[in-house]
């Protein structure tokens with residue numbers, strides 16, 4: 001933590017790059033980490049929290065082992081991504097934005113991952129699943145967390 | 147034959163063929179890396195390394211055909227490859243010189259297309275911003291230099307700043323990020339301001355969901371964007387640049403970083419570029435807020451604050467990043483710049499229309515046969531784009547409309563298919579060029595639901611600073627949701643129009659000002675669909691759940707039981723080999739039975 005902050009201190013506009021690195025390290029931004037960043041940069045904790053909560057990229061609760069991101073961009077939407085998101089919510093028993101109780105999956109809806117030609121698209125971890133259908137969901141979930 | 151000979155001369159050393167594999171995001175998602183690995187190992191197993199070179203390239207444009215491979219000099223264009231296919235290409239084509247017919251792409255009549263040069267998808271295109279995608283390896287600065295890269299920067303450093311600005315002005319280049327502001331004029335403003343420090347910024351936030359040209363350019367030709375930015379920096383007198391790229395694009399960030407490092411190593415970034423100019427560049431990741439694509443919000447985000455727009459003036463050219471004169475240009479805008487310098491402004495302005503010069507990249511997506519990236523001269527008609535380049539609408543469905551310009555834009559109905567795609571014509575039709583996202587919608591799309599979708603987007607993405615945008619869009623969304631549930635009234639339609647006006651007139655930034663556009667344009671062209679929802683309580687496209695029911699046609703149902711096994715609420719019953727029935731009180735209208743039934747026995751009514 002201290003090392004990350006130290007590396008960016010003095011550079012212009014360090015807060016977002018620092019939060020990005022902390023999140024890469026921890027997987028999310030716990031309160032204690034934001035407090036440490038605020039101390040390190042000598043800025044109010046409220047400022048750090050304000051920035052972290054503004055950007056959807058920053059996670060303020062711990063994600064599940066596999067993050068399932070359903071693209072709800074326009075191209076995916078007109079090709080049926082709503083039906084897929086609904087089906088996932090039912091299968092996992094959670095709403096978009098939540099994590100399953102066993103912490104295996106967190107479900108997110110995202111706005112365009114830039115693979116619109118392959119719509120509808122789901123991203124799990126680093127993998128991009130193209131031309132998804134509800135029929136392919138079980139296999140996809142099994143493959144990411146056997 | 148002579149052309150082939152010429153091509154061959156351009157290839158390095160004695161290599162017999164040049165194999166390019168698309169490593170754009172879509173192709174990677176379709177398995178391009180596995181195909182590449184299979185090809186590589188086969189090539190080395192057959193000891194062909196000396197004669198054949200294989201490398202990655204950026205998005206070729208035909209993303210739904212991925213993974214794709216092009217074999218030069220012939221330009222043989224192989225599509226939808228599996229690793230085993232790749233091995234066959236090596237043993238047949240590369241070793242024995244026999245084209246593998248079954249892996250070639252096919253035209254609309256299912257006839258194999260022998261080479262990429264004859265492919266109908268490319269015939270009407272003019273690729274300037276995309277000139278190097280599918281041609282060079284984006285991770286190699288040497289290849290970029292081999293096709294004339296960084297020569298424009300060298301040339302510019304021999305000119306005065308005013309000469310550079312005049313050249314860009316003469317080309318007629320306008321910003322490709324949405325507003326279409328003349329790039330040369332923007333540069334002239336920033337040049338005119340005296341300051342000890344100025345900045346230039348690449349806007350790679352690409353917020354329009356459904357547009358992916360900036361991603362593809364950054365992934366496929368990052369050096370052209372860096373070179374464009376360095377030229378902008380020289381023209382206005384900036385020594386530091388930032389590239390703001392959204393975090394959702396990790397491959398673009400990676401390739402851009404590689405390109406920056408290579409350029410530094412070659413002395414094309416850093417101190418004393420060509421002995422004349424200091425300029426450096428740093429990447430900042432966009433952290434997932436659509437509004438940060440707006441220039442004042444973007445600068446605040448780089449400064450490390452919440453990305454909320456501020457009123458203009460002062461314009462960034464006068465007071466931008468850390469209060470210093472700053473210009474922000476879109477990725478595609480900048481990618482055009484080196485080509486304009488290289489070929490001259492009048493070459494560029496010879497493409498396009500009177501007021502919209504040059505070419506524009508469009509992302510074709512949605513319900514269209516050939517999805518992907520295309521670049522055409524301004525003035526090309528929508529019909530040419532959708533039906534000639536895009537190959538029309540799949541599954542025998544009818545074209546309904548195209549959404550141009552994303553959440554700030556509007557739809558263009560079938561009656562306007564002959565509209566020329568340029569800034570003015572689109573604006574007149576109630577849409578915008580925007581970033582160039584074209585989402586094609588077929589007869590199965592409900593326009594009221596699409597309008598609701600965009601409003602939901604704006605409500606999510608409003609930064610919340612001003613009331614009309616924050617509250618007004620919420621009110622509009624509530625009304626639209628009500629209409630899609632069949633609970634709307636005629637008065638609601640009037641209310642939508644009143645709210646739209648108020649939001650447009652009183653919002654601070656373009657996000658709010660343009661937010662009502664999708665509603666206004668669907669009301670303009672598809673009012674009857676709104677009326678059907680409100681008056682008849684029906685959804686003509688059969689999308690809005692509250693207004694439809696699912697039914698099983700007994701004479702078509704074979705009793706295969708697939709639907710019943712997949713229905714999440716067990717609403718379907720029936721004996722094996724007997725017609726099944728849906729218990730409407732248990733049905734949640736998820737549509738699962740419809741997509742699963744192989745006998746077209748399930749219908750929406």
Ligand SMILES: Cc1cc2nc3c(=O)[nH]c(=O)nc-3n(C[C@H](O)[C@H](O)[C@H](O)COP(=O)(O)O)c2cc1C
Pocket residue numbers: 320321322323324325326327329349350351352353354436437438439440441442474475476477479480655656657
């Ligand atoms: C809400 C909003 C989002 C925007 N998003 C982008 C974007 O993602 N990419 C972009 O280049 N411009 C975007 N713009 C336009 C920029 O504010 C700016 O006009 C543009 O980057 C200038 O570059 P150009 O002159 O080369 O087009 C957006 C504008 C608004 C109001």
Ligand code: SF4
Pocket residue numbers: 437454455607608609610611612613615616653654655656657658659
């Ligand atoms: S119009 Fe909307 S997005 Fe723009 S500043 Fe106001 S609240 Fe924020």
Ligand code: SF4
Pocket residue numbers: 698702703704705706707708709710725726742743744745746747748
């Ligand atoms: S899937 Fe189709 S054919 Fe099979 S039982 Fe259901 S409705 Fe009948």
Ligand code: SF4
Pocket residue numbers: 696712713714715716717718728732733734735736737738739740
């Ligand atoms: S629409 Fe969904 S809930 Fe209704 S019968 Fe079909 S599968 Fe079951």
Ligand code: FES
Pocket residue numbers: 071072073074075076077111112113114115116117119120121355356357
């Ligand atoms: S809209 Fe889903 S990837 Fe672009």
Ligand code: FES
Pocket residue numbers: 168169170171172173174204205206207208209210212214518
């Ligand atoms: S990503 Fe390969 S063609 Fe677009």
